[in-house]
Amino acid sequence: MNTVVTAVELAYWQQTAIRSVAALVAVLIPAGTLVYLYLFKMMSFMQSRLGPMEAGPYGSLQLLAEVGKFLQKEDLIPRAADRVVFKAAPFVVLVSTFLLVLVLPAGPDLWFINVDTGVFLALAVSSISVIGILMAGWGSASKYSLLGGLRAAGQLVAYELPLVLAVIGVVIQAGTLNMQEIVLAQANGEIFGWGAIGNPFVITQFLGFAIFLVAVQAELTQPPFDMPVAESEIVAGYLTEYSGMRFLLFFIAEFATAGIFAALAATLFLGGWYVPGLDPASDLFNLIGPLVLLTKIVLVSFLIFWFRFTYPRFREDQLQQLAWKVLIPLALANIVVTGVLKVVF
Amino acid sequence: MSEFLRNWLTVAVIGGVGVLLASVFLGLGSLVRPSRDTPQKGMNYESGVDPQGDMWSQANIRYYVFALMFVLFDVEAVFIFPWAARLESYGMFGLVEMAIFIAILALGLFYAWRKRLLRWI
Numbered sequence: 001m002n003t004v005v006t007a008v009e010l011a012y013w014q015q016t017a018i019r020s021v022a023a024l025v026a027v028l029i030p031a032g033t034l035v036y037l038y039l040f041k042m043m044s045f046m047q048s049r050l051g052p053m054e055a056g057p058y059g060s061l062q063l064l065a066e067v068g069k070f071l072q073k074e075d076l077i078p079r080a081a082d083r084v085v086f087k088a089a090p091f092v093v094l095v096s097t098f099l100l101v102l103v104l105p106a107g108p109d110l111w112f113i114n115v116d117t118g119v120f121l122a123l124a125v126s127s128i129s130v131i132g133i134l135m136a137g138w139g140s141a142s143k144y145s146l147l148g149g150l151r152a153a154g155q156l157v158a159y160e161l162p163l164v165l166a167v168i169g170v171v172i173q174a175g176t177l178n179m180q181e182i183v184l185a186q187a188n189g190e191i192f193g194w195g196a197i198g199n200p201f202v203i204t205q206f207l208g209f210a211i212f213l214v215a216v217q218a219e220l221t222q223p224p225f226d227m228p229v230a231e232s233e234i235v236a237g238y239l240t241e242y243s244g245m246r247f248l249l250f251f252i253a254e255f256a257t258a259g260i261f262a263a264l265a266a267t268l269f270l271g272g273w274y275v276p277g278l279d280p281a282s283d284l285f286n287l288i289g290p291l292v293l294l295t296k297i298v299l300v301s302f303l304i305f306w307f308r309f310t311y312p313r314f315r316e317d318q319l320q321q322l323a324w325k326v327l328i329p330l331a332l333a334n335i336v337v338t339g340v341l342k343v344v345f
Numbered sequence: 346m347s348e349f350l351r352n353w354l355t356v357a358v359i360g361g362v363g364v365l366l367a368s369v370f371l372g373l374g375s376l377v378r379p380s381r382d383t384p385q386k387g388m389n390y391e392s393g394v395d396p397q398g399d400m401w402s403q404a405n406i407r408y409y410v411f412a413l414m415f416v417l418f419d420v421e422a423v424f425i426f427p428w429a430a431r432l433e434s435y436g437m438f439g440l441v442e443m444a445i446f447i448a449i450l451a452l453g454l455f456y457a458w459r460k461r462l463l464r465w466i
Contacts, residue, residue, distance in 0.1 A: 070374070071370075076387070098359050164422045175430060339432060
């Protein structure tokens with residue numbers, strides 16, 4: 001964390017203070033970028049309209065206007081609701097997002113935690129949000145919410161598996177679970193003796209990358225996997241009874257998680273903070289690493305949002321069948337093939 | 346404190362930052378938002394009509410079987426991760442071992458498939 005200012009050696013509490021601010025930035029900046037760039041603008045252009053244009057140049061301050069609007073909304077809790085669970089649910093979802101950002105490295109010395117179980121930790125904390133969503137669905141004491149919560153749980157559980165299994169191919173190739181070492185393995189790797197661009201695993205693990213992206217789409221409950229919040233069937237699913245600030249917390253968590261999952265995909269498959277042609281140990285990456293990572297986040301999430309705006313919604317049985325009959329067998333085959341290639345070559 | 350424990354302390358601190366952010370947002374809102382509660386505002390939304398019956402109505406948990414199979418495969422993933430990280434040193438022995446393990450689990454999935462449990466009934 002501290003070699004940008006090379007000479008200064010920071011105490012643990014100082015590092016933690018910097019990391020806390022960095023975590024806020026890492027959660028909110030990609031989320032804001034994605035909402036403005038894709039949800040407001042790209043979606044509008046794809047639908048032949050302009051999107052927000054009034055607040056700031058090209059509507060770029062629309063986000064602040066939205067937060068201001070949500071701040072003024074009355075805080076309504078249904079009388080029948082389980083108040084504690086209802087209030088705790090957005091906290092659980094947001095904390096899950098903050099824990100997810102922890103494993104991402106943004107440069108050789110820019111990391112929140114550097115643990116040997118990095119990937120494993122990320123996949124574990126990403127499923128905490130399921131609990132928050134179930135709490136929201138149950139605590140609202142509304143039929144739409146309950147149906148939405150159950151649908152969400154069924155979907156997130158089914159797509160958790162392809163997500164986890166797709167990552168194993170990367171772990172086999174890199175030989176480590178540490179995110180920092182996975183980045184270095186891609187930076188220093190070579191494809192059959194050709195090492196000019198390193199070995200971004202998207203080339204050798206393309207199937208894994210594709211499965212990962214589809215599973216991420218489902219984990220985010222974005223169209224075409226938005227059954228839990230299908231507005232034409234169950235109003236807004238588990239979000240039905242949430243309004244004002246509490247709704248905004250869910251919204252922030254959803255798009256922050258979209259950004260972080262894109263960052264995970266970028267780190268695992270596209271080389272993370274590394275760009276080809278430079279020495280991965282160079283101090284330069286402590287400066288440009290976060291920007292490189294943000295660029296890759298925007299690129300990966302372009303795919304995610306492109307799918308979101310293009311495909312119609314799945315039917316619930318199609319959704320489950322895609323996970324269990326297509327993605328999981330493919331992911332298992334991917335593991336076996338990767339393992340064989342790793343041992344033979 | 347060791348580097349290892351410090352990493353996990355950071356995890357707790359950043360989790361706290363998440364709680365703090367949510368609290369700050371809600372706290373800021375309570376300063377500016379109105380609060381005029383009426384009985385109508387406290388009702389559940391049921392497409393505009395008065396809510397009927399018990400709110401926690403019984404739902405058909407159709408994915409019960411899927412939840413069971415999820416547990417099966419999630420445990421499998423826990424076993425595969427350490428193997429995947431050390432595959433280079435295990436070599437052919439580890440590969441054959443894991444191939445057998447995955448084959449048994451794939452057999453389970455195939456069994457559920459043939460039993461038509463993977464359909465959304």
